Amino acid sequence: METILVTGGAGYIGSHICKALKTAGFLPVVFDNFSHGHEWAAAFGPTVRGDLQNRDDLDKAFTEYSPRAVIHLAASIHLRESIEKPLLHYQNNVMGTLSLLSAMADHGISELVFSSSAAVYAPPEYLPIDEKHPKGPMNPYGKTKWMCEQIIQDFSVAHGLKAVCLRYFNAAGADPEGQIGEAHDPETHVIPRLLFTAQGKQPHFTIYSSKLPTPDGTAVRDYIHVTDLASGHLCALKLLPSLKGAEAFNLGTGHGYSVLEMHEEAQKVTGFSIPLKHEERNIAESPSLVADPKKAKEQLGWTPEYSDLSTIIETAWNWHNIPVLV
DSSP: OOOOEEEETTTTHHHHHHHHHHHTTTTEEEEEOOOSOGGGGGSOOEEEETTTTTTTHHHHHHHHHHOSEEOOOOOOOOOHHHHHHHHHIIIIIIIIHHHHHHHHHHTTTEEEEEEEGGGGGOOOOSSOOTSSHHHHSSSHHHHHHHHHHHHHHHHHHOOOOOEEEEEEEEEOOOOTTTSSSOOOSSSSOOOHHHHHHHHHSSSSSSSOOOOOSSSSSEEEEEEEEEHHHHHHHHHHHHHHGGGGSEEEEEESOOOOOHHHHHHHHHHHHEEEEEEEEOOOOOOOOEEEEOOOHIIIIIIOOOSSSSOHHHHHHHHHHHTTTTTOOO
16 A cells, blocks of 8 residues: 655645545545644544654654655645735745655655646636646745745756646535535635525625626636545646656636626525625736646546536535534
8 A cells, every 4th residue: 555645634625635545545644733724634544743844743754654655735825815924825835845845855755746726827818728828926825836836846857856736726615425625714715605604604705806807807716626636636646657857737627607606506506695795805816717627637637527516516515514523
């Protein structure tokens, strides 16, 4: 049984990846400091409580488990927070990645799957966005992801690192079996906020931008079911042994939905009215982000199975209605 170390494995996406790894016959080892992850989400293999910037923690994990590869997700992810607290994001995302790569090189681990983001791209010059689209992150979060990709490229040249950088579009939904799901605090993502309003946990759903150059004025995003996202990491692991250097792949569906379209579908799925409130904010983000997933489909052999809008919202709704310790 091959061991895979998953940094940030107790988080939303990480826990779904660990479940997919276990189902596929791997031993996932969670490496997490639990600043945002959850104990209940680390249910699919051993756990190492540690911090990426603590070399002793990394050495302990690599020595004890000798993983074949690392899937690296641990990072600060909130776009607005990155604007308000850039130092936090540069320290956690860039310095944490440097620490991890240094430890991997010293322990002779040469395979990496990196959690990147569509935030590395410049404002769209064309849609859908392929991997060759110009880069030009619009916020510190995106800048940290692009910096990490460039650092990974340098390590591939200097140390023979084989790496797949997966540029996520918008992860959404929950485990179809209801075992794990999205639980951030604070919650900033569109679908949970819509569902919280449907549950009566908040009085209204706030739309922060309604005057964007899109068909209905609200942001358009490509939503990818978290289970499909997890399967993309399994495909990346299969590719790594034959890879030379580092490659980047989009993980998205090729279809975008606006915030108002998400709102309408959430009302259909839940059967509840979801009151809206408009509050204009000047946020540095693209009006539309839609992936061209052709490269991932052709070279990774990856095809989304759960990413139609109704399935995404239904699985999320089912999860948010299961009593759990969050």
